[in-house]
Amino acid sequence: MSEREAFELTPKGENFSRWFDEVLFKAEILDERYPVKGMYVWLPFGYELMENVMNVMERLMRQTGHRRVYFPGVVPEGVLSREFRFIKGFEDSIYWITRLGKQEIKEKLALRPTSEAIMYEVLNRWITSYKDLPLRIYQIVPVYRYETKATRPMLRVREIVFFKEGHTFHATYEDAVKQVELEVWIYKKFYDELLVPYVVVKTTPWDTFPGAKYNYDLITIMPDGKALELGSAINFGDLFARTYGLEYMDENGEKRNVNTTSFGISERSLAALIAIHGDDRGLKLPPKLAPIQIVVVPIPSKGYEDKVLEYAKEVYNALVGDYRVELDDTDERPGYKFFKWEMKGVPVRIEVGRKEYEERTLTLFRRDTMERSLVPFEDLRSRIEPLLGEIEEEMRRQAKEYFEKRTVHAKTVEEIRENVGEKIVSFPWCGLEECGHEVEEEIGYGILGYEENALEGKGEKCVICGREAKHRAWIGRSY
RNA sequence: GGGGCCGUGGUCUAGCUUGGUAGGAUGCCGGCCUUGGGAGCCGGAGGUCCCGGGUUCAAAUCCCGGCGGCCCCA
Numbered sequence: 396m397s398e399r400e401a402f403e404l405t406p407k408g409e410n411f412s413r414w415f416d417e418v419l420f421k422a423e424i425l426d427e428r429y430p431v432k433g434m435y436v437w438l439p440f441g442y443e444l445m446e447n448v449m450n451v452m453e454r455l456m457r458q459t460g461h462r463r464v465y466f467p468g469v470v471p472e473g474v475l476s477r478e479f480r481f482i483k484g485f486e487d488s489i490y491w492i493t494r495l496g497k498q499e500i501k502e503k504l505a506l507r508p509t510s511e512a513i514m515y516e517v518l519n520r521w522i523t524s525y526k527d528l529p530l531r532i533y534q535i536v537p538v539y540r541y542e543t544k545a546t547r548p549m550l551r552v553r554e555i556v557f558f559k560e561g562h563t564f565h566a567t568y569e570d571a572v573k574q575v576e577l578e579v580w581i582y583k584k585f586y587d588e589l590l591v592p593y594v595v596v597k598t599t600p601w602d603t604f605p606g607a608k609y610n611y612d613l614i615t616i617m618p619d620g621k622a623l624e625l626g627s628a629i630n631f632g633d634l635f636a637r638t639y640g641l642e643y644m645d646e647n648g649e650k651r652n653v654n655t656t657s658f659g660i661s662e663r664s665l666a667a668l669i670a671i672h673g674d675d676r677g678l679k680l681p682p683k684l685a686p687i688q689i690v691v692v693p694i695p696s697k698g699y700e701d702k703v704l705e706y707a708k709e710v711y712n713a714l715v716g717d718y719r720v721e722l723d724d725t726d727e728r729p730g731y732k733f734f735k736w737e738m739k740g741v742p743v744r745i746e747v748g749r750k751e752y753e754e755r756t757l758t759l760f761r762r763d764t765m766e767r768s769l770v771p772f773e774d775l776r777s778r779i780e781p782l783l784g785e786i787e788e789e790m791r792r793q794a795k796e797y798f799e800k801r802t803v804h805a806k807t808v809e810e811i812r813e814n815v816g817e818k819i820v821s822f823p824w825c826g827l828e829e830c831g832h833e834v835e836e837e838i839g840y841g842i843l844g845y846e847e848n849a850l851e852g853k854g855e856k857c858v859i860c861g862r863e864a865k866h867r868a869w870i871g872r873s874y
Numbered sequence: 875g876g877g878g879c880c881g882u883g884g885u886c887u888a889g890c891u892u893g894g895u896a897g898g899a900u901g902c903c904g905g906c907c908u909u910g911g912g913a914g915c916c917g918g919a920g921g922u923c924c925c926g927g928g929u930u931c932a933a934a935u936c937c938c939g940g941c942g943g944c945c946c947c948a
Contacts, residue, residue, distance in 0.1 A: 401885090401901090402912065412945075430924090430942060544875080545945090694910050730911035748910055758910090839948095 402734035406675050411619040412547075415670060419548055422678045422739050424669070433546035433553030440739060443686035445557055448665050449535060451588050451684070452559055455581045461531040461561055468536060470513045472503040477512065477638055485509075488541045506539040511657060514562055515639035522653060525566050525645050529574070533561040549666040550623070550874060560659040564636075566643065571630050571654035575611065578628035578658040582613050585660070586625060590681045590790045591615055591667045592798035593625060594821075596844025596869055599831055608632040612844050614869065615667050616801045616819050622843050622873040623667055628658040671797055672790060678740025679762055681790055682783040689720040689779070690741045694729045694748035707747045710757060713775055737762060742786050743779070763789050804867070808837050808858050811870060815840060819871035823850050823864030825857035833859050834870065843869040 401421060405413040419425045424441030437445065453463070469492060490506040493499070507513060514532075522530065538558045542551050561578065565571045579595055586593050593613045604610050610629040614622050633652035636642070641653040672679040682688050691714075693707035704724060711722040723732050729746075736744055746758040746767075755772045759779075763786045770778050805811040805822045814820045815838055824830060824845060835841055845868040855864045 410945090416944085427943085432942065546943095696909065700909090728909050728911090728913065730909085730913090733911050735912095746910075750910080 402677070402738050404675055404677065407618060407673065411617070411670070414673075414675075415550075415666075416548060418669065418673055418677055418738075425548055427548050431553075433542055433551075435548055435552065437556065440686055444680070444684065445662060445665055447684045447686065448589065448668070449557060449559060452581075452585050452660060453535075455584055456533055456559075456561060459531075459577055459581060461533045461563075464532045464534050465536070466510055466513045466517070466534060468507050469504040470507055470516075472505060474516045475505050475512045485540070487543060490539045490541055507536070508540050509538055509558075509657075509659075510534065510536070510560055511562065511635060512639075515635060515641060515655075518564065519640050519642070522564060522641060522643050525643055528564055528566045528643060528653070529570060530564040531561065531574075532563075533559060535559045549662050549669075552662075555661045557662045558659060559661070560657060563656045564641070565654045565656070566645070566651070568632055568654050571632065571656050574656050575628045575630045575658075578656065579611050579613075582626050582628065582658070582660075586613065586615075586664070588681075588683065589664060589668050590787070590794050591625070591664070591671060592794045594802075594846065594869060597847050598844045599842050599868075600828065601831075602841060602844075604629050606631060606634050608634065614819075614843055614873075615671070616798065616871075617667070617670050617874070620801060620817050620819070620872060622819050622869075622871050623663065624873070625664060625667060626658060626660045629656060631655045631657070671794060673740070676734075677738030679790065680740035680742060682742045682786050685740060685742055686719060687721045687736075687739070687741045688718050688783065689714060689743045689745060690732075690736045691720065691722045691745045691747060692729060692732050692736070693722075693724060694746060696749045699749045699752065703748060703752050706752045710745055710747055710772070710775065713772075714779065718779070743782060761786055763793075806855065806858070808834065811838055811858065815871055819843070819869060821846075821867045821869050822858050823853075823855035824866045824868040825860055825862045826865050827857075827860065830857055830859040831868070834868070838870055840870055840872060843871065843873060845869065 404417050404421065407414040416427065419441075420427060422440070423438045424444065426436040426438055429436050456463075472491075475489075485508045489508055492504040492506070518530075521527065536558055538555045538560075540553060540555065542553050544551065546552060563571075563574050565574060583593075583595070593615045596612055596614060598604075598610050598612055600609075604627065608630045610627050612627050613625040615625055617623050631654070633654050635655050636653040641655070642650050643653055645651050668681070668684075669678060672681075680686075691707050691711050693703050695703050707722060707724070711720060714720040723736070725732070727735075733744070740762060742762050744760040744762070746760060748758075751757055756769050757772055757775060758767055758769055759782065760767045761782065801818050803810075803814045803818050803820055805814060805820050811820045811822055811834070822834070824834070826845075831842055845866040848865055849867040850864045853864075856862065857864045
């Protein structure tokens, strides 16, 4: 990639991986040239975008009674390894601190791979009575996981920078069940706002997070046909609490175990947004999340340089304060600026040249459809709001179409085989473990999860045993 | 986990087979001319050739080891 091709991308349909790496760099989301594998520099534009994404989630979290906290980023080995089932899923991927300055350390410290152990260690002092429950907290911190597989920017990293993890504590199992339903609701609202399509599935018992009763995953599909896990809502029941001595006293003075859940998102959510909506010209950002919603580009011509620039400033001033707007008065040529702002996914561009100055009009360009329209200056403010809404609706429509094109419902194993790989395939499943395993063996991929009772009463038959199917299970390649 | 490709001014690269003056493009700085979809011309600055060791009169080039990056497959 040379600077000459600063605004050129490998076509997305030709090589998605390459397209994705290039767009992250050229749209100035990440600088991938940091000399530690799997760790990347977040550039200002990318950071602002990610902040906007996180703000959507934080708003939802606060609305539903979660409060932000901070727990330390290192944890002693003894605390971390107390729960064997827990560490089992992570033991190969932990970063250990084994020295302090020149001295060998007495007890190794781990960089947090997630924060359950760190929090639970302290929370048994916070929670003593039923009156302390429920407790809902979250934090946004980096977590470290030594990925042994090939790393990928934003998708498979060794430092997850924007890990937003919610942890909740409840008196009863039923309360925890309700909480997980709330978490799924939060996820849905969140990804609806990101314009990222998804399916919510329960994971199979044999693929459930170690130490969990069950968990729900949100799954989307990347342009290369692979499933990407977008988030997980986990019900631990009292399994974790028992290990860490999390107990409370109920109304009758009896000791009981706390029930806990956790859920989280990361920059993968942004990766999905970028991957699904971007095109061969770069990013396409939802108006609500774009760091710059509107860019004003003056197009000077001989003798009109000052007048055009003045007019462009007038346009800028009419919008600033209500919108995230930028006036690009840099000394570049218009064509260069067009490519640049399209790469960055700015939803609306306002072009202002001699013609617009003389007519007192504006040319509006929308990134999603690449269409231009001419409007009188007086109509600008009344036109811009509906336009941003239209762009969002169009992007939502495109996302739906995208998802439908990459999924299919199969009725037989043969049908699954014909489609899997290219698509993510759903199929009727009776719910029996042996039937699930048999599908996985026949197809060669794992079941991603199932939509619980989605097919109840629909008369569909399990693809293996032919009995009445209860669930719609999903299978396919995944990240 | 298996296989493959690669590392040279800020960026992308030529040179490596056959050891001998590091070349180009782009970007950057100054100037001129321009501006409706990546302009052009003139001048200028910018280099531990990823790191360590070895072979050699001589290493970007050959050998060994390490580090880092990318791609494909599972």
